[in-house]
Amino acid sequence: MTRPRLGAPTAPGPVRTLLRSGRRVAELLATPLVPEDYLDLLDPLRSGADLRGRIVEIRPETADAVTVVIRPGRGWLGHVPGQYIRVGIDIDGVRHWRAYSLTHRADGSPAAGIPKDCIAITTKAIPDGKVSTHLVREARAGTLVMLDQATGDFTIPSPAPAKVLFLTAGSGVTPVIGMLRNHLGELADVAQVHCSPTAGDVIFARELEAYAASGRLALSVNLDDEHGVLDLARLDLLVPDWRERETWTCGPTGLLDAAERHWADAGVADRLHTERFRPTVVEPGEGGEITFLTSDVTVDADGSTPILDAGEEAGVLMPSGCRMGICFGCVVTMRQGAVRDLRTGDITLVEPGDELPVQTCVNAVAGSCDIEL
Amino acid sequence: MTLAPERRAISPTEAHHSGAQHASSKPSGINPRLSVTSDTVRPPRPAYKKSGRPNADAHLTPEDIEAIGVELDALRKEVMDSRGARDAAYIRKVIATQRYLEMGSRALLLFSGVKVKGVRPAWWLGTAGLSVAKILENMEIGHNVMHGQWDWMRDPKIHSTAWEWDNASPSSQWKHSHNEIHHTFTNVLGRDNDLGYGILRVDEDQKWNLFFLFQPIWHVGNALLFEYSIAAYDLELGRYVATKKRMSEDEKAKFRSDAKEVVDKIKRQATKDYVVHPVLSAATGSSRTTLTANVVANLVRNVWTNTVIICGHFPPGIATFEKTSIEGETRGEWYVRQMLGSGNISGSKAMHVMTGNLSHQRIRDLMERYDLPYVTGSLGKQAASVYWKVVELSLPNKVEGRRRRDIVRLAAKKAWRKKSLGRF
Ligand SMILES: Cc1cc2nc3c(=O)[nH]c(=O)nc-3n(C[C@H](O)[C@H](O)[C@H](O)COP(=O)(O)OP(=O)(O)OC[C@H]3O[C@@H](n4cnc5c(N)ncnc54)[C@H](O)[C@@H]3O)c2cc1C
Numbered sequence A: 001m002t003r004p005r006l007g008a009p010t011a012p013g014p015v016r017t018l019l020r021s022g023r024r025v026a027e028l029l030a031t032p033l034v035p036e037d038y039l040d041l042l043d044p045l046r047s048g049a050d051l052r053g054r055i056v057e058i059r060p061e062t063a064d065a066v067t068v069v070i071r072p073g074r075g076w077l078g079h080v081p082g083q084y085i086r087v088g089i090d091i092d093g094v095r096h097w098r099a100y101s102l103t104h105r106a107d108g109s110p111a112a113g114i115p116k117d118c119i120a121i122t123t124k125a126i127p128d129g130k131v132s133t134h135l136v137r138e139a140r141a142g143t144l145v146m147l148d149q150a151t152g153d154f155t156i157p158s159p160a161p162a163k164v165l166f167l168t169a170g171s172g173v174t175p176v177i178g179m180l181r182n183h184l185g186e187l188a189d190v191a192q193v194h195c196s197p198t199a200g201d202v203i204f205a206r207e208l209e210a211y212a213a214s215g216r217l218a219l220s221v222n223l224d225d226e227h228g229v230l231d232l233a234r235l236d237l238l239v240p241d242w243r244e245r246e247t248w249t250c251g252p253t254g255l256l257d258a259a260e261r262h263w264a265d266a267g268v269a270d271r272l273h274t275e276r277f278r279p280t281v282v283e284p285g286e287g288g289e290i291t292f293l294t295s296d297v298t299v300d301a302d303g304s305t306p307i308l309d310a311g312e313e314a315g316v317l318m319p320s321g322c323r324m325g326i327c328f329g330c331v332v333t334m335r336q337g338a339v340r341d342l343r344t345g346d347i348t349l350v351e352p353g354d355e356l357p358v359q360t361c362v363n364a365v366a367g368s369c370d371i372e373l
Numbered sequence B: 001m002t003l004a005p006e007r008r009a010i011s012p013t014e015a016h017h018s019g020a021q022h023a024s025s026k027p028s029g030i031n032p033r034l035s036v037t038s039d040t041v042r043p044p045r046p047a048y049k050k051s052g053r054p055n056a057d058a059h060l061t062p063e064d065i066e067a068i069g070v071e072l073d074a075l076r077k078e079v080m081d082s083r084g085a086r087d088a089a090y091i092r093k094v095i096a097t098q099r100y101l102e103m104g105s106r107a108l109l110l111f112s113g114v115k116v117k118g119v120r121p122a123w124w125l126g127t128a129g130l131s132v133a134k135i136l137e138n139m140e141i142g143h144n145v146m147h148g149q150w151d152w153m154r155d156p157k158i159h160s161t162a163w164e165w166d167n168a169s170p171s172s173q174w175k176h177s178h179n180e181i182h183h184t185f186t187n188v189l190g191r192d193n194d195l196g197y198g199i200l201r202v203d204e205d206q207k208w209n210l211f212f213l214f215q216p217i218w219h220v221g222n223a224l225l226f227e228y229s230i231a232a233y234d235l236e237l238g239r240y241v242a243t244k245k246r247m248s249e250d251e252k253a254k255f256r257s258d259a260k261e262v263v264d265k266i267k268r269q270a271t272k273d274y275v276v277h278p279v280l281s282a283a284t285g286s287s288r289t290t291l292t293a294n295v296v297a298n299l300v301r302n303v304w305t306n307t308v309i310i311c312g313h314f315p316p317g318i319a320t321f322e323k324t325s326i327e328g329e330t331r332g333e334w335y336v337r338q339m340l341g342s343g344n345i346s347g348s349k350a351m352h353v354m355t356g357n358l359s360h361q362r363i364r365d366l367m368e369r370y371d372l373p374y375v376t377g378s379l380g381k382q383a384a385s386v387y388w389k390v391v392e393l394s395l396p397n398k399v400e401g402r403r404r405r406d407i408v409r410l411a412a413k414k415a416w417r418k419k420s421l422g423r424f
């Protein structure tokens, strides 16, 4: 349901001119603010507004995981199952952005109790996790959250491959449940291996079991307390033809690293698609001084603190996204200095007078650096 | 006063503003205001100033000053740590209230020309509402947001780098002059332009010249046109006029681009208040009355903001400082200067909101403990005392053996010969 925007380029000629002059008058009236500042008061979810959403329900899934159902603003453009969105939520008055995989049906129809035209994310509380703990324990229906359009390439191509394997662990099941809810009908042969610490921790347990019982999903659940942590060599038993399957895997870093090695060793690395929730970090360096030029702030940061975190802590308005080096939402210009990529340990140097875009979420200062912010 | 030299809350690691540094009187190195202790022995505070008045902080020992620095740093941390959802909800509510009030008032003004039994109710209500909306925007919202007081929320719409206020001065220039110059040089003679905005003599230690003889007129004019004086002052127009001949091409180009920014902002503001809104009111024949309503609201806002600011800086009892006294100043000394250089307004909660919460009751207790004069009073009383001071200091200081009349006459004669008031 999209309504024409003020001054939208799709309107025909004379209407467009009229809309544009209407917008011009509105701007003159609203200065020094913009018309949106007033419209946002009246309807923050209108089309044309910055994308926001209102939490309509928070539903427990396990003891420490919930599904958050959100009614997005009218500017919501939809998603491809497996993709994620960025959610900005105010906790103790401070805005925090995090990425979450979408779990609702892409065609907007109700599924798994998620009402029509709503979107859903599922999160598991991480001990000391700022946003996940807040969503699981404190967030309430009615809260307005900031959103971004869906992105990500952890998706099933069309036409769908004949044989599919999902290898998931913990909250890594979220993008996969999104795919299952949307694509199960199109997939001829689907196997899933899911790992979880205990039976009670399996998110979407009943739904997965129901898919399995109906014969549409070959499910094996590996419970750490019963079977021990999954050794990938056991895949030969659980899913003997795993090498032939197009595989999507999502879970903790340890599992993903092991899977990448295992698939590479079998010579089928190109069959494996991974979704990481966190960056893999190597040894940090010594840190140093970061100067934010426009904000006129200088901070000392250690070698393991991403520039993004150091800037946010100092009150600098940092753009951000996935916070793990995949979306490039955090890229800013570095004027001079040295930074270390926390994933690889590589140092990037910028001589004075040069400039280079850097991803602040996966780079830490190495000595000193000047950031254009 | 503000609680620290930095504009922003920086908790985990030490941070500083390079801006404050290059504007500081120390040539290079670490900003001494970051530390409550000093490597070098700080000079003792002189008991008297040039004008012969006593120095309010002469009795403080270096240990006292260090303790004050530690205590205020702790208070600052307490304030920073206690910020939370309630504060965020508060500023959002103030902003929403201000916007609804402005929209409502402007809507009323569309009918400002309509007479009911001989009066124009929409004009009166609309003008009052618009005046309050503009004051709220400038004082409780704009001033504090541009100060970086709400940056911690990380809301890009309520952030010092994004806010533009309903005033002639562009926020970028206001931020430069207010945060970097004013708070670094609060009440330092010859450094802080706020001290009389360069056109008023508000302290006995400011040198008198003939220009100040007419300062009651300058003062009233300044209050009425306050938003334009702020713009001129943030632009450093006075400095440009005075030192134009000695300026480099780069400095001149910078001034020209700043000036263009101010002119563009004034144009936009004036178009909104004095053209577009009156034209929209034409349908009810209310153009003229909407125009007067906007003029009055801007005047009210100007006089109000001017009054609050002069009460914060110039009432009797507020201290001023010598340029040399702030060289190598420690954080504790900076705090003491901020406290002695700011006045407070006593009054209701609503009064505090309308004055941008510039008062700090918590500071009072500390100042009394250290026997420092805490200057406070109602807005009316403080404003009256400042107006009186403006009249009083329009004349030169009393000097033993000379009549003030003679000093003025001599200055007038000199000015006549030079065809100048001794300014610019
Ligand atoms: C593309 C993408 C999709 C995502 N989808 C989901 C999803 O569907 N559901 C979901 O619950 N999360 C998802 N995440 C992870 C999510 O964005 C947050 O990182 C997670 O909720 C933790 O945030 P937090 O604020 O609670 O923890 P923080 O306060 O940021 O971190 C607290 C501590 O936990 C550690 N930590 C951070 N993330 C993790 C993690 N994932 N596992 C273990 N330790 C961690 C940190 O290093 C830190 O020490 C996704 C991340 C990405 C990049």
Ligand code: FES
Binding pocket: A320, A321, A322, A323, A324, A325, A326, A327, A328, A329, A330, A331, A359, A360, A361, A362
């Ligand atoms: S935040 Fe996504 S790449 Fe940095």
